[in-house]
Amino acid sequence: MTENTRTPAGRRLLLACLTLALALVPAWTTTRAADAKTADLVYANWEEGIAYTHLARAVLEDKLGYTVTITAADVAPAYAAVAQGDKDAFMETWLPVLHKDYMERYKNDVIDLGHVFEGTESGLVVPRYMVEAGVRTISDLLKDEAKQRLRQTITGIDAGAGVMVTTENEVMPAYGLTDAGYTLLPSSGPAMMAALKQAMAKKEWIVVTGWKPHSMFGYWDLAFLEQDKDQVWGAGNIHITGRKTLREDKPELAKFLEKMQLTNSELGSLMVAINESKKDTLDAARDWMNENETVVARWLP
Known part of the structure; x- marks a missing residue:
């Protein structure tokens, strides 16, 4: 006991401080509990990520009573936001390569909160009619006809995406595409799909940065170009990445994200349902959730 607390005035001051501290405990506990029922998720503007992130929001809100915020972002700032603790999780980490x-x-x-999808594939994608015309491998892009008809252009997505970084920094130099004058044109997932749709309608030649899972393979007859030299891309999984203290701060949310997994047929069904629905993305995802209760039940903590 200090000198100040030996006097009546000192003891009254100490008692007042203790009373104030105890009074704040319930409010602090309530705030912590409220925070634990929130989820702030960031996702890339790619079809599969859009689909299952909106589905995650629907499940968290309807089944677990969460207040959920979802934000679309380029890959680089998405990782930075999670690493800095500004977001709870990034929903689309492609491993082991991209x-x-x-x-x-x-x-x-x-x-790493584990994989939400198993069995990814990435690479350069062309229409099947290009394969039938003799463009089967990445090296075939060096043929004079291919360079002319493609205008030495590869149509990509957002510049910070893993498939873009790998294509520009590894694939193009390794296969001589850079020296041959090819350029990688950044755009976005929707813009790439629009360019592909237009080319397919006119039977024009086009090469895009592509990946599975993606609905493009459901809409059109496409093929990955064979990696006939360096094997840069391989099979992998899509993981969910959380901020460092997520398991301690929000254990239920972390457990849900760890248990959330979709098969190829389930994710394909979800993407098609959203694409063909006249409702907005969240309502379409909610409809799919209600029609696939057994799938969703696997994820609940």
């Missing part, structure tokens, strides 16, 4: 640089950069600031 996002390996991001995971290495932020390995001390994020946690």
Whole structure:
């Protein structure tokens, strides 16, 4: 006991401080509980991520009583936001290849919550009629006819995406595409799909950065170009990446994201349902959730 608390005035001051501290405990506990029932998720503007992130929001809100915020962002700022603790989780980490640089950069600031989809494939994609015309491998893009008809252009998505970084920094130099004058044209997922749709309608030649899962393979007859030299792309999984303290701060949310998994047929069904629905994305995802209760039930903590 200090000198100040030995006097009546000192003891009254100490008692007042203790009373105030105890009074704040319920409010602090309530705030912590409220925070634990929120989810702030960030996703890339890619079809599969859009689909299952909106589905995650629907399940969290309707089944678990969460207040959910979802934000679309380019890959680089998405990782930075999670690493800095501004977002709870990034919903689309492609491993082991496409996002390996991001995971290495932020390995001390994020946690891996496991895969939401197993069996990805990435690469350069062309219409089947190009394959039938003799463009079967990445090296075939060096043929004079291919360079002319493609205008030495590869149509891509957003510049920070893993498939873009890998294509520009590894694939194009390794296969001589850079030296041959090819350029990688950044755009977005929807813009790439629009360009592909237009080319397919006119039977024009086009090569795009592509991946599975994606509904493009359901709409059109497409093929990945064979990696006939360096094997840059391989099969992998899509993971969910959380901020470092998510399991401690929001254990129920972390457990839900760890258990959330979709098969190829389930995710394909979800993407088609959203694409063909006249409702907005969240309502379409909610309809799919209500029609697939057994799938959703697997994810609930």
